Amino acid sequence: MLNVDRTEINLTGNPFLDKILIINNGGGQLQWDIQEKPDWVDVSDLVGRITDDTATVRFSTKFDNLDYGVYSGMVKINSNGGVIEIKLTLDYKPPKLKVEKIVINMDRHYNRAELGIINEGGGELTWSIAEKPDWLSFQVEDGVVYSFPQYVPFQINFNALDYGYYESAIKLDSNGGSVEIAVYFTYEREIEVYPGVGAAYVTLGESYSAVQKQWGTPDKNWYDRPEHTLFIHHFTYDEIGLHFAVKTNSLILYGSGKVGYIEVFPPYDGMTEELLGIGSTVNELKAAKGDPLAINGGQWTYEGIIFLIKNNMINGMIVKDPDF
Incomplete structure (x- = not known):
């Protein structure tokens, strides 16, 4: 038995919206075909067969052949399970x-x-x-x-x-x-890096979902597996210069995973409260914070923060949990 989801359509001109569903409300195979339609409308399918599924027929308005005005017409669907007419109406106004x-x-x-x-x-x-x-x-x-x-x-x-x-x-x-x-x-540059607390408007301990809410979908995701049951998930925002990491016991990084590592790299331009940021010199760093607690290659460690040094300038900063 032939049926459709609607018998009247006010056409928008968009075939993704201007459509009907052809339905078989009976048993067996429904064979249908469209034999009548206005000449200012094209249809996506003229014939078809369905059993317990549906068929979508889309209508495309041929505006090139029309003057502005109101148009109406009928689409007649014949089948071995009955006949249905669809009324089409188009109010064609100039685009604005x-x-x-x-x-x-x-x-x-x-x-x-x-x-x-x-x-x-x-x-x-x-x-x-x-x-x-x-x-x-x-x-x-x-x-x-x-x-x-x-x-x-x-x-x-x-x-x-x-x-x-x-x-x-x-x-x-x-x-x-x-x-x-x-x-x-x-x-303008802003103060966004806080030793032992967080950076880039993300606090240590905040969730992966919270980071996505702040910064959107990451550009890259990967993980390290230092132990059989330990996964360190990394995700970065390369255009901003942000690298976050989360420790979990799961291969999958869920939204509830807690951030334990934040690294900023160029072109990130947030600063510490001492107005230190990427591009600051080591002399400016030592003048503001004194000598580091430790130096390991290009990593200068201070309380709650690590500065990454390259060519005697700050080239990145890391804020992380002590056990990370």
Whole structure:
């Protein structure tokens, strides 16, 4: 017995949304075919067979052949288990560009954002980025929007920047108008490294899930296995310069795993309370903290923190649990 999940559709122009499910409510094999449809609509499948499963049929609106206006039509499905008609309605308006935010504020921690691109009109809104500052990197720079917004991620390109205050604009062009989004970015060093406590807004003992909430998905994950039942899981954020490690008894790193090791490396630019950070000289280090408790090659150990020294400059810092 032929059935469908809906018999009326207000078309959006997006075939991922403009669809029906063909269902067999009876037994045996249902053989179906579409024999009638409006000439301004294409369908993904004209014939099919189902037993106890379903078939998805998608509708693609052929906007190139249409003037703006309201259209309606019928799709007739014949089968060996009955006939059903689907009413299609299309309110075809000119596309109109809109964005969710016209002002975006960013800083060294809020360094990722997204554009919410909206089609307030109808049909296909084709858009592209016409202008942007060179210190912003986008995942995509053009697209098509129907009735649902498209979200376009972007982030700060720190390699193109010196410390300071920046303001610029992102300009979008489209077949439904243009819009500018103002972008403001403040880039300055901050105190974020605390001996014996933590660094980069992560405290020793915090969970793997908490780190992901703060910094997102790691760039790399791996583990060492110094003993049969001991695993040291490592994960890094290479673009930021962060390396975390967690000790567990499991091959799998669960979200509850506790951070026991934090290492910062270039390009990380957070500082200690003495304003020591990557790029500080050993003379500045000794002036601020005195002689180290121990020196092991390029590692200078102080209370609660290890400074990694290269070419007489700080090239990294480690804050870790004593038993790590």
